[in-house]
Amino acid sequence: MTNTDDRGGRAGRQSRVAKLPPRERILDAAEELFSREGIKAVGVQAIADRAETTKMALYRHFATKDALVEEWLRIVAADYTAVFDRLAETHPDDARAQILGMARFIADGLPGISHRGCPFINSLAELPDRAHPARRLIEAHKAGQLRRLTGLCARAGLSDPDEAAAEITFVLEGAQVSAQNGSVGRAGERLMRIVAAVLDRHAAA
Missing domain, CATH: 1.10.357.10 (Tetracycline Repressor, domain 2)
Structure with a gap:
């Protein structure tokens, strides 16, 4: 059973993320994941998923990790x-x-x-x-x-x-x-x- 607080938290984040330009969403996601898990442990796909975008879009803004x-x-x-x-x-x-x-x-x-x-x-x-x-x-x-x-x-x-x-x-x-x-x-x-x-x-x- 899904906790209503969790749904609200995810919905709130999705709303905030949607308001940011793609490049800012990517940087925001990278900051969160790099700080929490480290640079080596975080892949480009994980960053793209967290930013609610695609790897292709990420590489349009940043040529490499x-x-x-x-x-x-x-x-x-x-x-x-x-x-x-x-x-x-x-x-x-x-x-x-x-x-x-x-x-x-x-x-x-x-x-x-x-x-x-x-x-x-x-x-x-x-x-x-x-x-x-x-x-x-x-x-x-x-x-x-x-x-x-x-x-x-x-x-x-x-x-x-x-x-x-x-x-x-x-x-x-x-x-x-x-x-x-x-x-x-x-x-x-x-x-x-x-x-x-x-x-x-x-x-x-």
């Missing part, structure tokens, strides 16, 4: 960049507040990461080829994020912006891994305390 993976990760990276941009607008003259705001964004996202994992970390584990376009995209994104943090540390007047940004990056990345493997409790609280301590130490120096 690798191209779809790369575009998905490009969107994920853009979301992080957008956070930096919003913080710059909110705190235009306060670099320290921008750094702490980014740390808070990561801290608030840790519960989700504990269930699904970080898309960048998960993808790197599945893409050992350093020449893979999606892997190069992740590496470029992380390098750009470090440069942006370094610039904020310099604007905050820290004694060694390069070192401070590297320490903060270690904390942000480490907190996400710890949340994913469940090794450290209250990871978000600890993340915020450590980042604040890094800023205070370098400011004092």
Whole structure:
């Protein structure tokens, strides 16, 4: 016997999916499946089925599965960049507040990461080829994020912006891994305390 709630859930999703253009439906389905099951485990047919389209339609928008993976990760990276941009607008003259705001964004996202994992970390584990376009995209994104943090540390007047940004990056990345493997409790609280301590130490120096 079919549960009425299940019918309502499926109907609701079908209604939402129908309103999206085909390319967006494909990306939405890929994001859901890649995040939940991993890149290697998900085939093109599964993505097409989830997007309520066909493999032929999928390949009209994305020449290969690798191209779809790369575009998905490009969107994920853009979301992080957008956070930096919003913080710059909110705190235009306060670099320290921008750094702490980014740390808070990561801290608030840790519960989700504990269930699904970080898309960048998960993808790197599945893409050992350093020449893979999606892997190069992740590496470029992380390098750009470090440069942006370094610039904020310099604007905050820290004694060694390069070192401070590297320490903060270690904390942000480490907190996400710890949340994913469940090794450290209250990871978000600890993340915020450590980042604040890094800023205070370098400011004092």
